[in-house]
Amino acid sequence: MSAPPPKAFQDYYPDHLSWCYGCGRLNAHGLQIKSYWEDAQTTLCTFTPRPFHTAVPGFVYGGLIASLIDCHCTGTAAAACYQAEGRPMDSEPPFRFVTGALHVDYLRPTPLAGALLIRARVTELKGRKVVMAAEVAAEGQVCARGQVVAVQMPEAFLKGP
């Protein structure tokens, strides 16, 4: 018998925090990205843009790239906090993050041709704040680099309605 497929970071989010346009598994209109550990330091999200996610024909829309970096990094922040405490992602108390600041450098036009690989790693984890560096690659080439400052959600968000 084979093992069940690994759950993505976003699959651990409680239902009331699973409506995000970028990463909420319950948002039928959204991107529904999935993030995983690639190795002990790096997280990976694979996302294939749809044909209408274009900037100039043939190239990926920069706002989508920013969105992918954003949501992959808030997920990475949560995963890294569980990892730092040596406990699984479905244990209490939950770690959930919002974005304090997002920076993207667009290095070259990103070809709209198959999957994008979004990778992130934590550069600072201190108190309620996690800072991450991210990159987006297409066809084997890094096309954008990002930095995200994620901050733990206010209690009111965590509790839900």
Add this chain to the structure above:
Amino acid sequence: MSAPPPKAFQDYYPDHLSWCYGCGRLNAHGLQIKSYWEDAQTTLCTFTPRPFHTAVPGFVYGGLIASLIDCHCTGTAAAACYQAEGRPMDSEPPFRFVTGALHVDYLRPTPLAGALLIRARVTELKGRKVVMAAEVAAEGQVCARGQVVAVQMPEAFLKGP
């Protein structure tokens, strides 16, 4: 007889550059933002998020905010270059921009409640580069601030297929 409504910056883009997910008037799946001069220095885009443009229920998705800042600023960059040369936006040669860098500071959760006002102004215009400061307001309060470095499109993009 009343005057015709003013054309938005994006209405001057040639057809082959009007497919952008954020600002292309021909992208039926996209946001189709419209940007105008508010006064001699400031540009304005008014955009009403749809219910699924959410992060946490009740609040606007940060990736949408980044996208709005991005596209409103590339449009602003073009408008500012025509203004600097004292010629209309349908005159030749055309000014069209791509994003070199995008930065967003999320100051507070942005309520998902009606229109967002995205304003931008040029802070530097030099050679092929335009730097802009932007802000996004909801319900009378600034919720995010952004900075965009826009660079004139490579000739290959401008010419089209």
